[in-house]
Amino acid sequence: MAEPVPLDHTFTAPIGVEVKGETWSCVEMPGSAEYFGTKRTVRVDATVDDLPLENVGLMVTGRGGHMLSISAKLRKQLGKEIGDTVNVHLRRRLS
Numbered sequence: 718m719a720e721p722v723p724l725d726h727t728f729t730a731p732i733g734v735e736v737k738g739e740t741w742s743c744v745e746m747p748g749s750a751e752y753f754g755t756k757r758t759v760r761v762d763a764t765v766d767d768l769p770l771e772n773v774g775l776m777v778t779g780r781g782g783h784m785l786s787i788s789a790k791l792r793k794q795l796g797k798e799i800g801d802t803v804n805v806h807l808r809r810r811l812s
Contacts (some may be wrong), residue, residue, distance in 0.1 A: 722809065726807040727806045728805055731800060732792065732799050734784050741784070742787050742799055746785065746805070749775065750781050750782055753775075757777065760774050760811040763785065763805055765791065765805050768795060774786075787803070
């Protein structure tokens with residue numbers, strides 16, 4: 718992919734994705750493999766509850782979808798914990 722592609726996709730999801738018996742601090746994007754047309758990591762610009770994130774990776778879940786990491790620092794900025802719901806807006810696809 719040579720040029721970034723504008724996106725306008727929003728989803729709401731709880732923080733916390735089950736991976737190999739552990740809960741990771743991530744949000745899972747429903748229908749992501751179909752939306753992006755790949756089961757590989759995708760880099761995007763996004764906002765989480767209106768907080769901008771630049772050039773972040775949507776990692777594969779191992780179940781055919783993608784998830785966005787929500788770090789402890791980001792959770793603190795958002796005032797959110799694992800189990801809380803966030804709104805994610807994908808603005809631009811970079812890869």
